[in-house]
Amino acid sequence: MKDAASAREMATGRSTPLPAASGGPAILVRDLTVRFGGGAAPPVLAVDRVSLSLKSGEFVSLVGPSGCGKTTILNLLTGLLPVAMEGKVTILGKPPRPGNPDIAYMLARDSLLPWRTALGNAAYGLEIRNVPVQQREAQARELLARVGLADFCNAYPKALSHGMRQRCALARTFCLGSPVFLMDEPFGALDAQTKLQLEDVLMDLWSAAQRTVLFVTHDLAEAVALSDRVIVMSARPGRIIADVPITLPRPRSVRALQKDEEFHKLYARLWGLLEQGSGSNGS
Amino acid sequence: MVPKALLNLPARPRLALSSRSMVTLAAHALFIVAFISMWEFAAQRGILDPTFFGRPSGIWNYLWTGFVTGKKLWLELGYTVTGALISFAAGSVTAIAFGLLFTTYPPLHRAAEPYLTLLNAMPRIALAPLFLLWFGLGIGSKIAVGVSLTFFIVLSATVAGIRGVASDHLILSKALGATPHQVFFKVTLPSAVPVIFSGLRLGLIFALLGVVGAELIAAEHGLGQTLAYLQSTFSMDGVMALLFLLALLGLGVTAIMNRMERALLSWQ
Ligand SMILES: Nc1ncnc2c1ncn2[C@@H]1O[C@H](COP(=O)(O)OP(=O)(O)OP(=O)(O)O)[C@@H](O)[C@H]1O
Ligand SMILES: [Mg+2]
Numbered sequence: 001m002k003d004a005a006s007a008r009e010m011a012t013g014r015s016t017p018l019p020a021a022s023g024g025p026a027i028l029v030r031d032l033t034v035r036f037g038g039g040a041a042p043p044v045l046a047v048d049r050v051s052l053s054l055k056s057g058e059f060v061s062l063v064g065p066s067g068c069g070k071t072t073i074l075n076l077l078t079g080l081l082p083v084a085m086e087g088k089v090t091i092l093g094k095p096p097r098p099g100n101p102d103i104a105y106m107l108a109r110d111s112l113l114p115w116r117t118a119l120g121n122a123a124y125g126l127e128i129r130n131v132p133v134q135q136r137e138a139q140a141r142e143l144l145a146r147v148g149l150a151d152f153c154n155a156y157p158k159a160l161s162h163g164m165r166q167r168c169a170l171a172r173t174f175c176l177g178s179p180v181f182l183m184d185e186p187f188g189a190l191d192a193q194t195k196l197q198l199e200d201v202l203m204d205l206w207s208a209a210q211r212t213v214l215f216v217t218h219d220l221a222e223a224v225a226l227s228d229r230v231i232v233m234s235a236r237p238g239r240i241i242a243d244v245p246i247t248l249p250r251p252r253s254v255r256a257l258q259k260d261e262e263f264h265k266l267y268a269r270l271w272g273l274l275e276q277g278s279g280s281n282g283s
Numbered sequence: 284m285v286p287k288a289l290l291n292l293p294a295r296p297r298l299a300l301s302s303r304s305m306v307t308l309a310a311h312a313l314f315i316v317a318f319i320s321m322w323e324f325a326a327q328r329g330i331l332d333p334t335f336f337g338r339p340s341g342i343w344n345y346l347w348t349g350f351v352t353g354k355k356l357w358l359e360l361g362y363t364v365t366g367a368l369i370s371f372a373a374g375s376v377t378a379i380a381f382g383l384l385f386t387t388y389p390p391l392h393r394a395a396e397p398y399l400t401l402l403n404a405m406p407r408i409a410l411a412p413l414f415l416l417w418f419g420l421g422i423g424s425k426i427a428v429g430v431s432l433t434f435f436i437v438l439s440a441t442v443a444g445i446r447g448v449a450s451d452h453l454i455l456s457k458a459l460g461a462t463p464h465q466v467f468f469k470v471t472l473p474s475a476v477p478v479i480f481s482g483l484r485l486g487l488i489f490a491l492l493g494v495v496g497a498e499l500i501a502a503e504h505g506l507g508q509t510l511a512y513l514q515s516t517f518s519m520d521g522v523m524a525l526l527f528l529l530a531l532l533g534l535g536v537t538a539i540m541n542r543m544e545r546a547l548l549s550w551q
Contacts, residue, residue, distance in 0.1 A: 078458045099460020111451035115473045115550045128459040128469070156550040176459075 024093050026180055026212035027054040027077065032087035034072055046072050048237035049087070056179070057210035061223035063270070064233030065278045070216040072238075074182045077214070078105050091180055101129060104178040108185040110169040112157040118144060118164075119153040122171040129176070136175070143171035147201050163194035170198065174205050181213040188218065195219075199226060199254040207251060220274065224266045225254045232270065234277035242273045334519060341520030342527070349524070360528070362504040363494055366422050370429025370490040375437040375483055377430075382441025382479075392442070403435040411497045420503050429493035433486040440482020444475030477548055484540040491536060495529065506532075 034047040047069040054060050062070050075081040076089060079096035089095065092102050104125070112121045122140035131139075144153055147167040157165055166187065173181065186202075187195045199222060206213060217223050223230045224246055232242040248262060257263045319339045325331040326338035333341065349356030385392035411428050418424040452470045461469065498507025506525055513521035 080454065080458055098457055101460065103458070105455070105458040107451060107455060109451055111449070111455045113452060113470065113473070115476075115548075124469075125459050128456065128461045128465055158550070 025053040025090075026056045026058070026092055027052070027214060028088070028090045029053070029073065029077075030088040032073070032076070032085060032089060034069065034076065034083060034085045036083060045237040048239045050233075050238060050240055051087075052231055052240065052243075054212050054214060056212055059206060059213045059215065059226055059228050061215045061217055061227040061230045062233065063217060063220060063223050063230060063274060064238060065235045065274070066218075067236050068233045069236065069238030070233065071184055074105070074184050074214065074216060077182055078103055101176075102178050103180050103182060104173045104176040106169060106173040106181070106183040106186045108188050110157075110165040112160075112165055112168055112172075114157050117154050117156055118149055118160065118168045118171075121157070121168055122175055125172050125176045139175050140171065143175050144168070146174075146205060147171050147198075163190055163198070166190060166194075167198060167201070170201065170205075177209070179211055181211050181215075183213065184216045185218060186215075187222065195222070196254050202226065203252065203254065220267055220270045221258075221263075222254075224248075224263055224270065225252060225257050230270055232273045232277055241277045242270075244270060244273070334517065337519040337523040342524045345518075345520045345524045346528075356509075356528075359504055359506050359509045360532075362422065363491075363498065363506040364532070366425040366494040366498075366505065367429060367487070367491040369422075370426045370494060371433055371487045373426070374430040374433030374490060375486050378434045378437035378482075378486075379441050379479065382438050382445065385438075385442055386445040399435070399438070407431045407493065408496045408500075411500045414497070415501055420501060422504075425494045425497045425502065425505065428497040429490040432489040432493040436489055437479070437482045437486045440485075441475065441479050444478030444482075445471055447478060448474045477551060480540075480544055480548065484537070484544070487536050487540060488533060491533060 029050060029052045032047055032050045033045070035043040036046050037043045050069070050073065052060075052062075062073070064070055072081065072083075076083075076085060077091060077096050079098045079100060091100060094100075094102075112118075113124065116124065119137060119140050122144050123136040126136035126139065127133075141150075141153060144150060147170055149164060149167055149171065152160060152164065152168075157168070160168065170186065173183070173186075187198055190198065203226065215223070215226060220230075225248075227246050230244045230246060231240055232244065233239065234241045244266070246266060248257065248260070248266070322331065322336075323339045326333045326336065331338075346356070385395070407428060410431060411424070414424040414427040418427050448471045452474065453466065456466050456470050494505070495507040495510075498505035499511045502508035506529060510522060510525040510529075513525065
């Protein structure tokens with residue numbers, strides 16, 4: 001419960017120092033190999049000797065061709081994947097387990113519960129984690145205001161637009177105040193305008209309370225604009241083929257970056273790497 | 284399985300007395316008055332034989348003596364409604380319990396399914412003679428028929444509803460660390476409620492159908508029994524009155540369920 005208390009404090013927006021993960025990396029993946037299937041079907045090598053390490057407070061994007069194992073890696077970190085794996089995986093020094101309060105997971109689809117209002121949805125994670133009702137609702141309200149949904153607290157998901165639902169899911173994720181965020185293409189299905197807007201919201205929320213973020217995306221511009229580093233994976237079986245530091249100064253505005261020359265250079269470089277990785281192992 | 288169409292019933296528009304709906308209402312009233320007058324007129328002139336079709340004034344007289352001067356129809360109505368409500372309550376409570384049991388232990392469901400399918404395939408009203416023998420002429424046999432109809436409808440709705448829970452919601456909840464208890468009460472059950480509810484709505488109508496059907500076959504009381512008696516004595520005014528009454532009863536049942544659904548499922 002001590003952890004939850006400090007996490008809640010962080011969610012109020014002040015840059016509280018992270019519960020120092022004994023100095024070690026926030027996320028550590030070493031020589032991870034994952035095979036699916038076996039039994040009747042021939043096993044599929046999904047992830048091949050992947051190693052990555054995220055420092056506390058780092059924002060790292062993971063890009064790669066479809067099917068290269070990005071979602072698989074996130075699922076493994078949450079402990080939700082009952083699959084044979086080799087290698088070592090730790091989050092804040094601990095092995096993955098389902099329901100780890102150190103992790104906030106945001107899926108690609110908003111997965112809002114249609115029978116709950118925006119407020120109920122934003123507070124859902126805290127409710128599962130047994131935070132008292134007044135506290136969780138106050139926090140959910142604050143986060144909803146931060147994502148521009150202050151007037152929609154009592155709206156049901158059916159009455160929200162696609163982008164608004166995604167913002168509500170973002171509020172639910174940030175409400176958790178977990179030190180580690182795993183996000184799987186959270187803005188994948190949005191129009192360009194809404195996407196820029198939500199990226200700025202994410203940057204604001206992230207810089208207000210530094211969390212470690214592992215962010216999966218197909219959008220290289222998004223990856224460059226948001227991240228400290230971009231990790232590029234090859235086509236299946238997924239291997240890491242590049243780890244590109246993004247040296248653009250912070251704070252960044254995703255909108256302003258669209259006109260930045262350095263930004264476009266990095267984008268072009270990543271694009272080249274990704275092409276190379278997709279071509280090398282097509283089948 | 285509950286037919287898909289059931290789940291997409293259009294929400295009824297609220298009864299707002301705009302000038303347009305006033306006009307519609309007036310048109311309906313006019314049509315009904317015209318229809319009844321034509322019927323009465325045709326019966327008087329012998330164009331429509333009242334022995335086969337009854338006549339509005341006779342139907343009205345029957346209802347008036349049954350409900351106002353005498354109390355006989357209240358009693359029969361009471362028997363039928365009581366039977367239907369008991370069938371509905373007993374049938375749906377056991378069905379939901381079995382639905383929960385089956386979804387918690389799927390092997391049990393797989394084992395029981397062929398037998399349930401066989402029972403459900405049987406025209407239930409054909410069981411009425413058997414139930415009459417077992418439970419007597421009274422309300423017991425009527426409830427048995429009603430339950431046998433309600434149970435299967437609500438059972439398949441419950442199973443379909445619980446199975447239909449979105450996997451994203453489950454993944455999200457598990458990632459958040461929800462206990463099985465939390466998953467059930469915060470995700471599975473609320474997501475199943477709309478489907479279960481359409482099963483309940485249908486179940487109530489079928490409970491009424493079962494009870495009236497069994498009363499028609501053999502009974503001492505009830506609207507079905509009264510209907511059968513009137514038919515056997517060629518009292519066509521009474522038959523028409525009872526058909527009208529049964530239609531109203533069905534309509535009332537649906538209206539109540541709609542209202543409850545709207546209150547309960549406002550998020551839909
Ligand atoms: N449950 C599973 N059973 C069998 N194979 C699986 C399973 N989940 C994933 N795979 C395989 O593992 C590989 C990686 O899948 P994963 O979902 O991690 O890809 P991804 O990088 O997230 O792709 P995308 O960008 O399209 O979301 C795929 O080739 C897929 O065929
Ligand atoms: Mg994926």
